[in-house]
Amino acid sequence: MASEVKQSGQTPDQLAAEVEFLADELKLLAINLAIALANLQGQGRGLKELEPQFTELIRRANDTSLQVTEALQAFRSRTGRQCGLPASSEIVEKRGAYDGVEARLNHIYDLSRDIIREINKLKSQGQVG
Amino acid sequence: MSSESETGKIRRQTAAGRSKAARKGDTAAPGQSDRLQVVRFTLAGREFGVDVRSVQEIRRAAELTVIGDGSSTDSRVLNVRGQAVTVMDLRRRLGLPPAQGDIKARVIVIEHEHKTYGLLVDAVTEVLRLEQLSLEPKPIPDMPLDANAICGFCSIDEQNVIILDVAGLVKT
Numbered sequence: 395m396a397s398e399v400k401q402s403g404q405t406p407d408q409l410a411a412e413v414e415f416l417a418d419e420l421k422l423l424a425i426n427l428a429i430a431l432a433n434l435q436g437q438g439r440g441l442k443e444l445e446p447q448f449t450e451l452i453r454r455a456n457d458t459s460l461q462v463t464e465a466l467q468a469f470r471s472r473t474g475r476q477c478g479l480p481a482s483s484e485i486v487e488k489r490g491a492y493d494g495v496e497a498r499l500n501h502i503y504d505l506s507r508d509i510i511r512e513i514n515k516l517k518s519q520g521q522v523g
Numbered sequence: 524m525s526s527e528s529e530t531g532k533i534r535r536q537t538a539a540g541r542s543k544a545a546r547k548g549d550t551a552a553p554g555q556s557d558r559l560q561v562v563r564f565t566l567a568g569r570e571f572g573v574d575v576r577s578v579q580e581i582r583r584a585a586e587l588t589v590i591g592d593g594s595s596t597d598s599r600v601l602n603v604r605g606q607a608v609t610v611m612d613l614r615r616r617l618g619l620p621p622a623q624g625d626i627k628a629r630v631i632v633i634e635h636e637h638k639t640y641g642l643l644v645d646a647v648t649e650v651l652r653l654e655q656l657s658l659e660p661k662p663i664p665d666m667p668l669d670a671n672a673i674c675g676f677c678s679i680d681e682q683n684v685i686i687l688d689v690a691g692l693v694k695t
Contacts, residue, residue, distance in 0.1 A: 418627065425562070425581055428650035432560045432575045 561686060562631060563648040563679070567619040570684040571644070572653075574674070577633045577689040579603075581647050584628035601630055601641045608632065610641030616692065617672065635689050642692070653677055 561572035562581070587599045587610060599610040610630055614622060622628065622645060631642040671691035677684050 422581060422583070422629075425647055425650060429562060429575055429578050429580060432650055
């Protein structure tokens with residue numbers, strides 16, 4: 395039933411909004427990392443250690459964003475016009491897949507916050523400029 | 524005094540090979556190593572930038588606490604790691620029309636002379652390095668900007684970007 399789909403919070407429109415939100419969050423994190431790294435200039439070792447993490451984070455974020463987009467398109471093509479029907483096992487499975495993708499994105503956020511926290515810690519200790 | 528030819532032609536830089544930022548009053552020549560890294564943001568459809576060395580982080584405006592009726596320029600505060608930081612409405616500070624409650628607005632947390640401030644802006648776009656910059660203040664016809672708040676101007680993607688001076692901004 396349509397109400398069942400809506401209650402799950404996984405309707406196509408809601409997913410689209412979620413993807414937009416995630417993209418917005420990732421952009422904010424990327425800008426904050428760029429700020430932190432820019433203020434580390436001249437601190438060779440710290441920057442050398444942080445830049446690969448930053449690069450990896452952005453790579454993963456890009457990969458995951460693509461996966462979310464592809465999954466969303468697939469989900470829409472299967473369920474976008476079937477809101478009046480009961481959710482099939484396939485839809486339920488797809489929801490599970492989305493949950494997995496979301497968990498991966500949350501992991502990326504956590505990594506980003508850890509990096510920013512470490513940079514701020516180094517700053518407060520006067521180890522970097 | 525300033526002309527289009529004085530406005531610096533800007534080239535985007537990668538994260539590698541950062542160098543010292545240009546100081547106020549300098550005009551970097553082509554190929555010169557001194558460059559300015561700025562946080563680029565928008566206000567009322569206009570492009571602005573602020574020296575990244577003054578910036579601590581970017582926060583969501585949704586995290587702000589409004590004091591009173593929020594009618595004054597600095598009637599908002601932000602909790603920055605336990606510290607209540609006064610947030611300046613940059614639209615009001617620069618004489619621009621008020622925003623219509625954009626939930627994607629951001630706060631640029633800056634530090635100046637060991638004090639922390641917040642600048643409420645419409646959106647933050649990116650951090651980029653300016654290879655060449657004109658730091659010659661000049662008036663903008665339809666925008667009565669405080670000259671003390673301007674560090675210089677540059678052109679990015681054919682858009683005029685106003686580089687703000689943090690010291691001038693926070694001076695009351």
